[in-house]
Amino acid sequence: xxxxxxxxxxxxxxxxxxxxxxxxxxxxxxxxxxxxxxxxxxxxxxxxxxxxxxxxxxxxxxxxxxxxxxxxxxxxxxxxxxxxxxxxxxxxxxxxxxxxxxxxxxxxxxxxxxxxxxxxxxxxxxxxxxxxxxxxxxxxxx
Amino acid sequence: xxxxxxxxxxxxxxxxxxxxxxxxxxxxxxxxxxxxxxxxxxxxxxxxxxxxxxxxxxxxxxxxxxxxxxxxxxxxxxxxxxxxxxxxxxxxxxxxxxxxxxxxxxxxxxxxxxxxxxxxxxxxxxxxxxxxxxxxxxxxxxxxxxxxxxxxxxxxxxx
Numbered sequence: 001x002x003x004x005x006x007x008x009x010x011x012x013x014x015x016x017x018x019x020x021x022x023x024x025x026x027x028x029x030x031x032x033x034x035x036x037x038x039x040x041x042x043x044x045x046x047x048x049x050x051x052x053x054x055x056x057x058x059x060x061x062x063x064x065x066x067x068x069x070x071x072x073x074x075x076x077x078x079x080x081x082x083x084x085x086x087x088x089x090x091x092x093x094x095x096x097x098x099x100x101x102x103x104x105x106x107x108x109x110x111x112x113x114x115x116x117x118x119x120x121x122x123x124x125x126x127x128x129x130x131x132x133x134x135x136x137x138x139x140x141x142x
Numbered sequence: 143x144x145x146x147x148x149x150x151x152x153x154x155x156x157x158x159x160x161x162x163x164x165x166x167x168x169x170x171x172x173x174x175x176x177x178x179x180x181x182x183x184x185x186x187x188x189x190x191x192x193x194x195x196x197x198x199x200x201x202x203x204x205x206x207x208x209x210x211x212x213x214x215x216x217x218x219x220x221x222x223x224x225x226x227x228x229x230x231x232x233x234x235x236x237x238x239x240x241x242x243x244x245x246x247x248x249x250x251x252x253x254x255x256x257x258x259x260x261x262x263x264x265x266x267x268x269x270x271x272x273x274x275x276x277x278x279x280x281x282x283x284x285x286x287x288x289x290x291x292x293x294x295x296x297x298x299x300x301x
Contacts, residue, residue: 010260011240013233016219017163058240060260087244091252107248108241109162 002030003123004048008041008055008067009085014108018054018085018115025116027123038062042070042077050080052122054115057086057093068100081122085110145296148198148250152294153281155245159238160285164218171282177205177274180282180289185209189264190236192243196256199297202243203277204235205269206290211235214285236261242292 005022007015015034022029033048035041039062041053053071057064064084071077083104084097094105104118157168181187184207191203206214208231215234216223239261247256267273280293 011233011237013215013219013230013237016230020220058258058260087241087248087258089244089248108244109159111162 002028003051004031004033005029005119006033006035006041006044006050006053008035008038008053008059008064010036010056010059012036014056021112021115022119024112025119027119038064038067038070041067045071045077045080052119053080053082054085055082057084057088057097065096065100068097068102072101083118083122085115145198148246148296149279149294151250152202152242152246152292154249155242156281156283156292158245159241163241164214164238164285166214166285169284169287171284173282175282177277177280177291178271180291181205181207181271181274184289187269188231188235189269190232190239190261191264192236192239192261193259194243194247194256195259196251198256200295201297202239202246202292202294203264203280204239204242204290204292205264205274205277205280206235207288210285210288210290213288214238232263236263239292 007018009015019032022032031048033044033050035044037059041055055064055067064086068082071080071082078101081103082101083106084102085106085108087108089107097105103122106114106118153170156170160166160168186208187205188208188211189203189205191201193201211231211234212223212226215226215231218234219230243258247258277291277293278295280291283290283292
């Protein structure tokens with residue numbers, strides 16, 4: 001099964017780095033989707049099923065807390081696991097995110113292993129077959 | 143609430159962020175060099191700032207030669223320096239500052255009384271050689287022997 005992953009961050013550079021981290025980890029990815037804020041993330045999810053959302057908190061238009069709170073009010077979207085990937089590391093931020101329904105919390109700067117470990121918990125660890133397929137697709141080419 | 147403690151947390155965060163995310167060896171140079179001299183002959187500069195509010199108000203800033211940012215961005219995104227676009231260069235600089243400030247406040251104030259803004263680019267005119275001395279207290283930092291400057295200004299103490 002291939003997973004669709006949505007990365008929500010107002011930083012193009014950060015979205016690129018997270019995408020590369022996911023690709024190199026060998027997850028069987030269907031689509032790696034991107035949005036630059038919470039509002040755009042909701043638009044993406046209107047049209048495409050997403051298996052997991054990785055979102056920043058501090059973004060213009062709609063921040064990560066507002067995104068997760070909006071998703072929790074929707075019967076379909078509330079089923080999608082959300083991981084916060086953010087510079088905010090305070091106890092209050094973690095508590096608010098987890099109370100709102102986040103499944104994981106990763107603070108920037110992060111190591112690739114932290115992203116992989118969290119996605120493993122949500123999506124399950126990639127099999128050797130997944131990794132081989134990803135390598136054949138050029139996912140390790142960076 | 144000690145400003146010196148905040149500054150020390152910032153120094154720790156510079157190393158943490160630049161080594162973890164950008165794989166750079168960080169050297170905070172203890173001997174202060176005025177910014178016009180620090181960047182002399184290094185070409186055009188790019189800078190970013192990020193404001194914060196709370197018990198202390200102020201802003202973080204980072205300034206670096208565009209060539210240095212280009213190289214860091216290329217490494218960060220897995221590109222060659224020739225492939226790096228303006229937007230990617232600007233974005234990487236802003237994101238580095240974002241992470242440094244977030245990491246600083248996480249270490250400085252776990253109770254989250256600070257609100258951190260969204261990073262923006264410094265206007266080019268503020269990066270002219272005759273304006274650089276306005277960035278008081280800037281730290282001279284070497285990233286793999288490449289010069290950048292990072293600093294923190296505190297505008298007022300509200301409590």
